Amino acid sequence: MRTILRSLLSLLFAFSAIAVSGQVPSFYRSTLDWAKSSQEIAPNITNTQPTRTAVPLISYPGINSDGSNLRLAPNALSGGGGAALASAICGPDTVFYPLAKATGFEILRFSDSLAFGQYFDAPQAITVRGFSFYAYVDSSTSQTVNLTCRLYLAGADSLPTGNPLATTTVNVDSNFYGGSLALLEKYASWTGVVVNAPYVITVENNTPVSAGIITNDFSPVSLPRDGLQEWLGQIYVPGATSAWVHGYGITIGPNPFDADVLLHPHVTYDITAGFGPTQATGCTNIAATLTNMSSPIIQNRMYNFAAFQGNAANSFNWNYGDGSAIDNVINGNHAYTTAGTYTVTLTDSMFGWNVTCTDAATGTIVVSPGQAITANFSYTSAGLAATFSDMSNNSPTTWVWDFGDGNTSMMQNPSHTYTSNGTYTVCLVASNACNIDTFCQTVLVGALPASSCDxxxxxxxxxxxxxxxxxxxxxxxxxxxxxxxxxxxxxxxxxxxxxxxxxxxxxxxxxxxxxxxxxxxxxxxxxxxxxxxxxxxxxxxxxxxxxxxxxxxxxxxxxxxxxxxxxxxxxxxxxxxxxxxxxxxxxxxxxxxxxxxxxxxxxxxxxxxxxxxxxxxxxxxxxxxxxVEAAFTQATAGLSATFTDQSLGATGWQWDFGDGNSSTMQSPSHTYAMPGTYTVCQIALNNTCVDTICQTVTVSGACPNPTA
Structure with a gap:
């Protein structure tokens, strides 16, 4: 028989706001020990479980050309819908998340109804068929014990709640196997239970015979410890105030129980690739964002090794269908340079701990030419009425006018009658499926306002x-x-x-x-x-x-x-x-x-x-x-004249060319119908000030031929 040196430095636990400290009662000394014998010392434990290498940032190579490892969702985007969804069954897999966090191992002894638990997320429906764990019986006896293994839903406090969803027993003997995890591994199995919420799996020893269970390392004095302060490991403390306690409520040796119990659930779940562009059309040179709608478990670090590495994006391969490189991002984002119809394929790769499974979804995006719109308009006014003419380029299909007095219009060339004289800032928003632009200018209606400057x-x-x-x-x-x-x-x-x-x-x-x-x-x-x-x-x-x-x-x-x-x-x-x-x-x-x-x-x-x-x-x-100070220069060529604004402080301009024509451009050009001398007036204005200047302009040239 091996000589066992038991050393329990301290055990602190908290429940219902009651803290226990000082000398540990003999009850706890007999039920929870930190193993420290020469043959059972935790650093001698060897991990021979399967390990995962880093997931590369490349297209996953395991997809066969015949699609045998790939479930394609036969869908096409239409009318702005999302990608149609199908599912791929993933598993069975053993979730080695606690083991993957381990930098070392510890052994905790337990008996007399003491139990250990480990919390797991359930981001979607998951079928739990049991779990693996690592345990043995105290080497001072040749007895075997039946450990009770259970599955619970987690409560709001992450601790087990309600009646167990599944229960089984596992027989454990005293073979330590030199600390080999592969040989110490035990299996608890039951008929699959579907959970749709976080759950806790537990192991309890209801016998007086001491058993040891393996955890990852909580002994380092400095952070981080293997639990990474997620506090997923839990301990059931029997007695007068029997309760499940979080790891931060238990101190073993000099440190809190910041560790995971190596309980590894056996799970199966579906993965569904999917995405949903906001519309089924796009525009060249304008990036479209494709929203990932795939199964949430793919981004969960407990189940996906890529997410565990902090590289969840590696699980998503976007093929935009235009020959561009595969994009490893969570949400697709791509700008097409050429108009056309493209099939977008999102391939999801779920890098489980023992298995890798894939699913894909496709969609069709119709890309139209995206020519930039430049919004512009001119206007004429007579009294309080103004008529606006759209002068935007590149064929806008929608127009939204703001007349500056609280009224609006969606006509291309609207008219509007104001209720009082003055200047108004009128804005036009012109757009089509691909582009949008806004243009504003100051419009003068009625008599000139008195110049009352700020x-x-x-x-x-x-x-x-x-x-x-x-x-x-x-x-x-x-x-x-x-x-x-x-x-x-x-x-x-x-x-x-x-x-x-x-x-x-x-x-x-x-x-x-x-x-x-x-x-x-x-x-x-x-x-x-x-x-x-x-x-x-x-x-x-x-x-x-x-x-x-x-x-x-x-x-x-x-x-x-x-x-x-x-x-x-x-x-x-x-x-x-x-x-x-x-x-x-x-x-x-x-x-x-x-x-x-x-x-x-x-x-x-x-x-x-x-x-x-x-x-x-x-x-x-x-x-x-x-x-504001109105000023301009002029230049003529034949019947044409160009007027260059030289005003100071103006934000709007109104021109009268003296022949019944006008403009609101800052520096307009005008071609007269007949040679002669005309009085040209510029009204320069800003929000509160108005100034007017007039000059004569003389144009000459051949008169146009008369028409019958």
Whole structure:
């Protein structure tokens, strides 16, 4: 008889919020031991079970040309349906998932109604016919024991629930076989039970004779342990509070039971290949996504070795039918370069632990030429009525109009009557089966609106005048002799203005008729988006500055057109006795700060919230008044004239060519019917501003031949 050295370092278990710790009762010492004899030490166990090699990222080679290993689903896509589905029976297979996770092995002893369990997913219907496990009887006796093997459904807590679905007994003897798993393997079998939900298989020893069962390794001090903290292994602790306990509720030796019991279910299941494109048609050069509808078990790491490796996509081979390479992805995605009809085949390969099975589904995709659409339209207006003409290219088949007043149309060339004068943003969405495009323009109906342009600034909150600790004012003259103060405007798009408004908090000067600051506009092309080149300047005398609470207006020499990103501020001149300061809002009311300053050397711009300067989030009290300025040039050739827009700040244009014809293009061309001199007017507008300019244009050339 072999001498058994039993060493149970600790056993902690938790149930119903009760924790047991300290000295382990003798009951547990007799029923659950960690085997450590010279012949039964766990590292001596040898794994002679079948092993799987890595699944290659290639088309699975085991499909015979005669289809004997391949169940094809004879389907064709039509009317936007999905791929028709058939099934292939897969199995019987032995699920070696716990063994595959093993880096080492342990032996746990059990008796007196103690039991072990292992949880398994059931992503679909699975037939369980039994399981394999590795066990032997205590070497100190020649007795054999009957271990009770059961199948349960798993409850919401993943532990066994309800009555067992199947029960059998397996006789186990005391042969240790030198630790060979192949020789220690035992088989529990029953008539197949179909499970449609997660399940637990269990082994219990209801005798006083101690038996050993093999688990994977939970002994490493550092993570990961073989259980990978999935906590699939379970232990039934008999006694006054008999209960199944998760592995994290049991401590064996110095570590929690973060391991799997090597219980390997024998299963059979169907696999069904399938996919469902959202429609049965596609377009060239536009990728179509094919949604995988195959059996969910194929992506489950407990049953598919490829998924266990983290390569579930290797189980799916997409043949798009156009000669392109086989695609190993879960959901197909492919762009065809040539129009035509293509048969798409999805071949599923289920890489089980002992078997490999396949199934396939096919579908037909009709690919049409995909020419890009460019949406466009023109319009004419008479009073409040407007008529719109579709000018989109490449044959759209649907049109969706938004007239900018809450009304819409799906006609190709609709008419619409507005309820009031004004400008409206009209958008056309033109599309066909392959492409879509949107075009918007500003439409003017009725009389010209009065030009009432927006006043735009950043400042909100409490008007504040901040003094500098060491003299002067934060937003004006101060002890650091800042060269300039500027307010950032990040409006985007086309923007024009000519007038700026400043709110000054203080001015002092012994010579107000000659002392000045310089109102300045900069672009935003400096380093990191800081002020860059000067766009405009205007001298501002102290005598012109209001500090009684009114705003000071500055009109620059001409309209300034920008890309919507610019700075407006002051260049400061330091003359003895002069002090000037702008109002800001309170600290923290603008984050990030939009107020900037230029150092005394005139080389470095920083925002006020930069820690190298004031470190405060504020805005200057500076506003700009949006405007628009109409302007154009002309060129003639015979009876034709080309008009080139030179307007500033415009987002829409209305042209009157003086002969009863008009256009809404930015820079149109027009051919007159007769030579002569015509008055051409351009109306330039944006959301709130309108400006008009007219010029005469003279065209000449031969008159067209009269017709009867």
């Amino acid at each position: 006043t735009i600034g950043n400042i909100t909150g409490t008007p504040t005048l901040y003094s500098a600790t060491n003299g002067g004012f934060v937003a004006g003259h101060n002890f650091r002799h800042d060269s300039a103060k500027a307010e950032s405007f990040a409006l985007g798009g086309t923007f024009a203005f000519e007038e700026a408004l400043y709110f000054f908090g203080l001015k002092r000067s012994p010579t107000p008729m000659t002392s000045k600051v310089i109102a300045t506009v900069w672009d935003a092309n400096g380093m990191g988006g800081s002020p860059g080149a000067v766009l405009a300047t205007q001298d501002l005398l102290y005598s012109q500055i209001d500090t009684t609470g009114a705003l000071t207006s500055v009109t620059f020499p001409s309209v300034i057109g920008t890309n919507g990103n610019f700075y407006v501020g002051l260049q400061l001149i330091y003359t003895p006795g002069d002090t000037i300061a702008l109002i800001t809002n309170a600290i923290g009311q603008t984050i990030p700060a939009t107020a900037w300053e230029l150092d005394s050397a005139g080389t470095n711009w920083v925002a006020y919230d930069d820690t190298s300067t004031w470190g405060i989030g504020v805005s200057h009290a500076i506003w700009v008044i949006q405007t």
